[in-house]
Amino acid sequence: MQRVTNCIVKDPTTNQVLMLKKPRRGWYVAPGGKMEPGEHIRESVMREYKEETGLTLQQPTLNGVFSFVIKDGNQTVQEWMMFTFYCENYTGNLLSTSPEGELEWVDLSEVMQKPMAEGDRRYFKHILSSNEVLYGTFTYTTDFTLLDVTLDPASP
């Protein structure tokens, strides 16, 4: 089972959120990536965030744990998990080019207007407005149309 860790970084001095624009669909995501065998989730997010952005996270906190189910018709073709951290402190300098897409500091007020996967919008909204951990399952088609979502708490 694939496991992904990522982090929503908000810089409290500029009130901006660091996002990554993926080349394929132009969708914005929180930088992160796949866990490696034997890692724990905080090790993983520290490593992945550094690789993708150049920044070293300081004490990221786990604010979302999600199951993703990918369906082709009635058939589940994939299931994976994502662990989403939140962080307001970091060190280091932003990479000018990221291996995974275009890095962009986005004003907090504009985050929700960016194109992104429908489920991502739901957890971005929660994590940017609440400290309470969000649990959920997102069910998508193979071309990433959101079929179903269960969130706990249901709203931030």
Next chain:
Amino acid sequence: MQRVTNCIVKDPTTNQVLMLKKPRRGWYVAPGGKMEPGEHIRESVMREYKEETGLTLQQPTLNGVFSFVIKDGNQTVQEWMMFTFYCENYTGNLLSTSPEGELEWVDLSEVMQKPMAEGDRRYFKHILSSNEVLYGTFTYTTDFTLLDVTLDPASP
């Protein structure tokens, strides 16, 4: 990849912790069990805890996320994850017999004296003394001798 959710319940009125004594080795664990496809982790722990104990958890909080690596010599033969919740509120009546072992309310002062997997002792100690989420990787042999442990934070 197998994923397990469990919960450490402490009753604040009696200062006792509900533990499950497994028949095979006589080791004590926090009740819980395997996640089902498509579940999110809080759904899973609510369902498993109810099945194993008869109790319904009220707002359990996620206090530990662990990777487990099982090694046979130099070979990794299994990797799984465990999500450990903590809860002080519940409803319902304790089952007189559990499908998985013997249920026992253990005085808080005696929890650390119970026989248990060496790694479990580490996270029990942390979760019973701190609200901070614990991240870690436990590496075991196939007969559950602890080979290595990485914890973050390193001590509660």
